[in-house]
Amino acid sequence: MEKIFDVIIIGGGPAGLTAGIYSSRAKLSTVILNEGSYGGQVVMTNEVANYPGVELTNGYILANTMKKQAKDFGCKLLSNIKIINYDIKSQIKILTLDDGRIIKGKSVIFATGGRPRYLNVPGEDTFKGSGVSYCATCDGDFFSGKEIIVVGGGNSALEEAGTLTNYATKVTIVHQFDHFQAFPAVIEEANANPKIEFIMESKIAELRGDESLKKAIIENLSTGNKTEMPIDGVFVFIGYVPNTEGLEDILTLNGNNEIIVDMDMKTEIPGVFAAGDSIAKRYRQITTAVADGTIAALSAAEYLRTKID
């Protein structure tokens, strides 16, 4: 007989894995469909120091433990999945995968997460790994004695700029607004660092070089003037974008393409829930993703108990 899962979870980050742990432990037949590697953005975190009950660990270990927990409770995990069609408005939700497989379920939890935002300017792809980086801890030492740009104005950008001054002779922060979004203490620390300079109300328009990055074209957003700056490296920390492509016509998204849910993680479609970094919310932490995943799984369980014939 054709398998119909109680819960289909899309996404294998902390929100999706937690939802998987809760629903499979509640004896609901559960499958997690994951496009990339399990753990989501958590595996991109070198140090996790503020996850309650767990002493200093790294994101890879934390995510792997969550994955193992979900699996041990009987959750089915499918990776490298690409969903090409969603038919989720009826009582039985039907997902079509690019390899032709059909996955059916009585409820769906979207936990598709987010990904780092790229500059999307000419030259960014060309110089990735030869001047353009997204991780100070990983690549900072390649820029010892060199001059670099950090793009962004949030906590990550300013903190990583500080880290990068351990290697680079000069760090120029390029930010699109006339003020920073980082916490005051972080801004103060960056201001006090003699190796850090600031170019405000500006963006990177283009990156140029030969075998490696040599120049950044910086555009002043208030005047439109473009200037050329000789540079060895550009580090990008400009936030995250939700992985909600293809959902625009299915679910209600806000202006940032985040899924709108209520406090029980319900979307407007009965039996369809969402959790984690793909939903519209203010704070994005591992702990909040885990909480979202828990609520979504419990809501799905309630829906199955009370609404399904």
Added chain:
Amino acid sequence: MKMLQTNLHEIETAEELKKMQEDNPNLMVCCGRMGPMCIPVYDIMEELEEERENVKFAVMAFDTPEAGIIRNDPACRGFMGLPFTMYYKNGEVVAATTSIQNRQQITKILDEKF
């Protein structure tokens, strides 16, 4: 001493890398740290290891002196992003990449070179 927490074989010495090149006509080695640019590549390799029996997948810790054999390989000249990923065909470097790569980029090289 092993330094990378992956399920892939970790090469610990330059001599071991040479031996693996001799024993495996198609060899992919990812040289990195347990960092955000490297871990996704290890994950993809773990998945591919189950699917591609014709390729041997391994990792090597970037910061060990022995990894100089990769860090100083001419194919890595100009590389400024971890991980350094090497593809060896019959012991010769046929491709090398720097920084994070996605599954599509990796499988494209595997399909073309191996």
